């Protein structure tokens with residue numbers, strides 16, 4: 001697969017990339033391999049395998065340590081995977097090298113804000129972004145417009161973003177009397193500090209995301225991720241409740257596509273198709 005893109009000017013990356021550089025070594029242990037991370041990711045994979053087919057060629061944004069890219073490639077899908085964090089990309093490359101060096105995956109360091117610099121002849125059957133990388137982007141319209149040039153007609157986008165209203169989070173922090181934390185997503189923007197690095201995080205509503213991707217992309221499905229399964233900071237609780245957690249996973253299957261519930265989970269998974277204009 002083609003692994004080069006237009007030569008890029010050497011500009012500083014986003015602050016989020018500096019933060020993720022710092023946690024890259026621990027990311028899989030903290031999230032990918034956690035009970036909650038695994039449960040939420042498997043729900044995403046169900047939709048991914050329904051959406052993309054063997055021999056498709058996918059652009060992955062904010063790929064992190066490459067868990068999804070390696071999964072997709074294991075299913076015969078070629079993946080060109082990008083992330084702004086050099087250390088996350090280094091981890092992804094190491095994992096690929098150690099686990100499955102022959103899989104059709106290329107990992108590259110590139111912020112999502114700069115995908116417009118990819119060579120225009122690079123054309124993809126679809127694009128994918130998992131677990132909140134797009135919440136670090138202030139201008140989703142610009143991303144949508146670049147994707148419109150990179151994704152083929154009828155191509156699909158599968159985008160998983162943190163929601164604006166996470167019911168479990170609101171109830172949990174209200175019960176602890178921490179109302180600021182309970183409502184932190186509700187105004188649509190907050191500053192997050194990760195390992196001492198502060199960066200901006202945006203919480204667009206589903207309607208705002210849909211509008212940002214129109215008119216080139218049409219939203220056709222919406223699935224809640226983390227509707228009954230709690231956010232990942234409740235991992236200790238999940239481990240201490242080995243009987244309840246599997247029940248929550250089953251409940252999640254029931255609620256994930258139900259109106260209202262599907263938009264009040266920790267994340268929402270949105271599928272778009274590229275439409276002709």
Ligand SMILES: C[S@@+](CC[C@H](N)C(=O)[O-])C[C@H]1O[C@@H](n2cnc3c(N)ncnc32)[C@H](O)[C@@H]1O
Nearest residue numbers: 016020062063064084085111112130131133136
């Ligand atoms: C929560 S992690 C998710 C990683 C991966 N998609 C996963 O499912 O595990 C968010 C990722 O977004 C990346 N990221 C944040 N801002 C970005 C940007 N502006 N451009 C590209 N990647 C970005 C981070 O470096 C990090 O790897």
